[in-house]
Amino acid sequence: MRRINKMEASEVKSHNINISPNIKNDLKRVEEKLTQIVSSGDGRLAQSSLVILEAGGKRLRPALVLISGAMKHYDLEKLMSAAIAVELIHMASLVHDDIVDGAEMRRGVPTINFTWGSHMATATGDFLFATAFVLLSKLDNSRAMDIMSQTALDLSLGELQQMETAHSLAQTIDDYLTVIRNKTATLFSASCQLGGLISGASEEDIEALKIYGENLGMAFQIFDDLLDLSGEKRSLGKPIGVDLRDGTITMPILFALEETELNSHLCRVIIKGGNSTEDEMEKAIQIIHGTKALLRTREEANKYVEKAIDTLSSISSEETRRNLLSIGYFVVDRYC
Amino acid sequence: MRRINKMEASEVKSHNINISPNIKNDLKRVEEKLTQIVSSGDGRLAQSSLVILEAGGKRLRPALVLISGAMKHYDLEKLMSAAIAVELIHMASLVHDDIVDGAEMRRGVPTINFTWGSHMATATGDFLFATAFVLLSKLDNSRAMDIMSQTALDLSLGELQQMETAHSLAQTIDDYLTVIRNKTATLFSASCQLGGLISGASEEDIEALKIYGENLGMAFQIFDDLLDLSGEKRSLGKPIGVDLRDGTITMPILFALEETELNSHLCRVIIKGGNSTEDEMEKAIQIIHGTKALLRTREEANKYVEKAIDTLSSISSEETRRNLLSIGYFVVDRYC
Numbered sequence: 219m220r221r222i223n224k225m226e227a228s229e230v231k232s233h234n235i236n237i238s239p240n241i242k243n244d245l246k247r248v249e250e251k252l253t254q255i256v257s258s259g260d261g262r263l264a265q266s267s268l269v270i271l272e273a274g275g276k277r278l279r280p281a282l283v284l285i286s287g288a289m290k291h292y293d294l295e296k297l298m299s300a301a302i303a304v305e306l307i308h309m310a311s312l313v314h315d316d317i318v319d320g321a322e323m324r325r326g327v328p329t330i331n332f333t334w335g336s337h338m339a340t341a342t343g344d345f346l347f348a349t350a351f352v353l354l355s356k357l358d359n360s361r362a363m364d365i366m367s368q369t370a371l372d373l374s375l376g377e378l379q380q381m382e383t384a385h386s387l388a389q390t391i392d393d394y395l396t397v398i399r400n401k402t403a404t405l406f407s408a409s410c411q412l413g414g415l416i417s418g419a420s421e422e423d424i425e426a427l428k429i430y431g432e433n434l435g436m437a438f439q440i441f442d443d444l445l446d447l448s449g450e451k452r453s454l455g456k457p458i459g460v461d462l463r464d465g466t467i468t469m470p471i472l473f474a475l476e477e478t479e480l481n482s483h484l485c486r487v488i489i490k491g492g493n494s495t496e497d498e499m500e501k502a503i504q505i506i507h508g509t510k511a512l513l514r515t516r517e518e519a520n521k522y523v524e525k526a527i528d529t530l531s532s533i534s535s536e537e538t539r540r541n542l543l544s545i546g547y548f549v550v551d552r553y554c
Numbered sequence: 555m556r557r558i559n560k561m562e563a564s565e566v567k568s569h570n571i572n573i574s575p576n577i578k579n580d581l582k583r584v585e586e587k588l589t590q591i592v593s594s595g596d597g598r599l600a601q602s603s604l605v606i607l608e609a610g611g612k613r614l615r616p617a618l619v620l621i622s623g624a625m626k627h628y629d630l631e632k633l634m635s636a637a638i639a640v641e642l643i644h645m646a647s648l649v650h651d652d653i654v655d656g657a658e659m660r661r662g663v664p665t666i667n668f669t670w671g672s673h674m675a676t677a678t679g680d681f682l683f684a685t686a687f688v689l690l691s692k693l694d695n696s697r698a699m700d701i702m703s704q705t706a707l708d709l710s711l712g713e714l715q716q717m718e719t720a721h722s723l724a725q726t727i728d729d730y731l732t733v734i735r736n737k738t739a740t741l742f743s744a745s746c747q748l749g750g751l752i753s754g755a756s757e758e759d760i761e762a763l764k765i766y767g768e769n770l771g772m773a774f775q776i777f778d779d780l781l782d783l784s785g786e787k788r789s790l791g792k793p794i795g796v797d798l799r800d801g802t803i804t805m806p807i808l809f810a811l812e813e814t815e816l817n818s819h820l821c822r823v824i825i826k827g828g829n830s831t832e833d834e835m836e837k838a839i840q841i842i843h844g845t846k847a848l849l850r851t852r853e854e855a856n857k858y859v860e861k862a863i864d865t866l867s868s869i870s871s872e873e874t875r876r877n878l879l880s881i882g883y884f885v886v887d888r889y890c
Contacts, residue, residue: 263714314680317653318673336672337654337717340679344650344710347680351687351703360694367687374680378599381673 236544238537241284244294248280248301255302259345266330266342270309273325278438278545279304279409285541286413286427289534296357296416303350303366304409310346311373311401313339318377319464362415369408376400385465387485391472398439399432406435410542423534430529430542437522438549443468444515445552447506459503465491469518473511481505516550523550572880574873577620580630584616584637591638595681602666602678606645609661614774614881615640615745621877622749622763625870632693632752639686639702640745646682647709647737649675654713655800698751705744712736721801723821727808734775735768742771759870766865766878773858774885779804780851781888783842795839801827805854809847817841852886859886 256267280301287297315321316329317336323329331339347370354366376397383393410431414424446461447470461468465488467475475484487494487502494502506512527546530539592603616637623633651657652665653672659665667675683706690702712733719729746767750760782797783806797804801824803811811820823830823838830838842848863882866875 260711260714262718263711314676317676320673336676337656340650340653340672340676341710341713341717343676344679344683344713345707347683348703348707348710352700352707355696355700355703358696360691360696360699363696363699364688364691367684367691371681371684371688374677374684375596375599377677377680378596381677382598 235281235548237281237285237541238288241281241288241541244284244298245277245281245301248284248298248305249277251298252302252305255306255349256346259349262338263342263345266334266338267309267346269327269330269333270313270324270342273327275305275308275325277305278549279308279405281545282406282409282431282434282542283413283416285538285545286410286419287417288541289414289419289423289427289538290417293416297413299353299356300362300412300416301409303353304405304412306346306350306353307366307370307373308405310343310350311377311405313343313346315377315380315401317343318381319466321464357416359415362412365408365411365415369404372400372404376404384467385488385491387467387475387480387488389467389472391469394467394469394472395436398436402439403432403435406438407431410434420534422532426529426532430526430533433522433526433529434542434546434549437519437526437546440469440515440519440522441550441552444470444512444519447471447503448512449507459499462487462499462502463492463494465489470506470511470515473514474506474509477509477511478505519550523547571617571884573617573621573877574624577617577624577877580620580634581613581617581637584620584634584641585613587634588638588641591642591685592682595685598674599678599681602670602674603645603682605663605666605669606649606660606678609663611641611644611661613641614885615644615741617881618742618745618767618770618878619749619752621874621881622746622755623753624877625750625755625759625763625874626753629752633749635689635692636698636748636752637745639689640741640748642682642686642689643702643706643709644741646679646686647713647741649679649682651713651716651737653679654717655802657800693752695751698748701744701747701751705740708736708740712740716802720803721824721827723803723811723816723824725803725808727805730803730805730808731772734772738775739768739771742774743767746770756870758868762865762868766862766869769858769862769865770878770882770885773855773862773882776805776851776855776858777886777888780806780848780855783807783839784848785843795835798823798835798838799828799830801825806842806847806851809850810842810845813845813847814841855886859883 252271256271257264259267283301283304284297287293312324313330316324316331317339321329322332329339330342354363379393379397379400383389384397407428408431410427411424414427419427443461446468447458462471467488471488475481478484484502484505487498523546527543530542533539588607592607593600595603619637619640620633623629648660649666652660652667653675657665658668665675666678690699715733715736719725720733743764744767746763747760750763755763779797782804783794798807803824807824811817814820820838820841823834859882863879866878869875869878
């Protein structure tokens with residue numbers, strides 16, 4: 219769970235998702251504008267912020283804003299601001315998470331925390347958060363502001379909960395679900411709601427978008443945590459088991475611990491984290507692969523995606539429904 | 555400048571300022587509510603947030619909100635939320651600043667950063683920021699939100715500017731003024747504007763509050779930096795020269811460097827910071843005291859307070875004018 223986007227996301231950007239061409243096109247403009255805003259900061263802030271921006275990302279959250287924003291009146295200017303704001307909040311939370319986790323690498327590049335220290339990472343995250351709220355305040359939509367500030371609060375709670383439980387063998391599936399709800403699902407849900415609100419969607423539609431987004435976010439994170447341990451990454455020549463190396467206990471690891479009744483080798487590797495040898499790590503991964511943990515985790519991710527997709531039937535716009543369906547399939551069907 | 559509130563503020567709380575009794579009374583309620591909100595967080599967050607809350611503070615920013623909120627219609631419920639929000643933002647910036655500065659002590663108690671590490675300080679600051687924005691969003695006032703998000707942005711820029719210039723001998727008075735404007739004056743100004751906006755004050759009154767707050771904030775920080783080096787602290791048995799020990803170059807130090815044409819001992823102490831011996835530190839302080847630096851700094855603080863007080867003549871409410879005048883006198887006449 220060393221959180222979302224462990225893959226080099228440039229490879230799996232939103233242009234690989236089957237969504238309407240006009241939205242894909244507008245996402246390119248979001249990207250340009252993001253670069254422009256981030257570069258406009260003070261010299262060193264711009265430098266550090268660009269590191270996290272250029273490291274990539276699928277820009278799924280901006281995509282959700284635009285797609286949901288096509289529900290009724292597609293107000294591109296406002297939707298662009300909202301799309302940029304959600305990505306900035308996401309980036310800010312990643313930068314601060316890297317302090318909390320003491321992470322050295324993210325998306326294949328050294329973290330701001332590792333390169334420049336926690337003082338620079340703190341200031342960069344604060345700058346990104348504040349820039350997002352400046353953009354949001356221009357929307358002149360107090361409900362949107364309420365949703366986003368509550369989301370920022372959930373993200374901060376998630377940061378702390380992860381710190382408290384994610385490395386603990388006493389962690390339960392419920393602890394894990396609480397963390398990923400706060401750290402991932404809430405911002406997915408908020409992105410969908412924000413688009414809906416800006417487009418003037420009905421209350422029913424906004425409620426459906428909220429539920430869709432939350433379930434999509436849960437599925438996304440669970441699948442991301444599965445990818446970290448599954449064979450697909452290895453077959454692409456990428457390292458697997460980053461979470462295990464960090465001592466971060468994710469859903470597949472929890473299932474494996476449960477099935478093996480706390481296999482002592484696996485427990486030792488989790489406790490030792492990065493201090494385990496390659497052989498010890500390899501053996502731990504084999505233990506996990508020898509259980510039904512990966513299969514069960516995929517089933518859980520699928521369950522959440524199904525819940526998300528089920529909600530779509532009550533969404534009134536056919537185009538939005540179709541695009542959100544594509545995102546749903548993408549989320550549990552990406553290999554990187 | 556190891557920022558605002560180096561003194562143990564419990565000694566100089568707002569009850570020592572000559573302001574209307576009803577506002578003093580409401581400030582007690584703000585204090586109770588602050589404790590309640592901060593304590594309601596997740597266990598460890600509540601614990602760390604309470605440390606910064608209980609370490610004290612004069613609650614000048616909440617006082618400015620309430621005083622300015624009495625301009626026209628005194629809407630206590632909304633003003634309370636705004637007053638709490640500005641103090642939470644202030645607290646959040648202190649917690650994050652302590653990461654940026656690597657500070658070990660604040661207000662006489664160990665910092666969150668020092669006690670629990672930068673990961674806990676990051677999460678605590680994020681929690682306090684987000685809680686503030688949740689409260690602000692409930693005001694349903696997009697202009698207030700615009701002012702506060704812009705203020706959060708200025709605070710983050712100030713964090714970075716301080717990191718870049720505050721320890722550099724190449725720093726100019728303009729660099730120093732830019733940092734304290736972003737780190738202190740903007741939030742003072744925002745607090746005044748917020749109160750005015752909530753009370754439904756006229757545009758002229760809000761503009762006057764804005765200018766008053768900005769100048770008051772500048773004066774406050776300059777005087778705070780003066781107090782750190784003046785004899786008053788020592789006569790009260792408190793350590794002086796905390797900034798010098800941190801290698802943070804404030805206005806009086808800049809003036810002393812200018813007058814002594816970069817006195818080599820003073821420069822060495824600044825560069826060595828905390829690694830200087832007590833004797834070296836003492837000699838550096840004597841060098842500063844031997845110049846006109848303290849006098850010139852006090853004159854600068856007075857100039858800003860005069861500018862703040864000059865603005866009051868255009869404020870329509872007599873009670874607000876009187877209270878803001880008292881705050882002005884307090885800001886450049888406190889010894890702690």
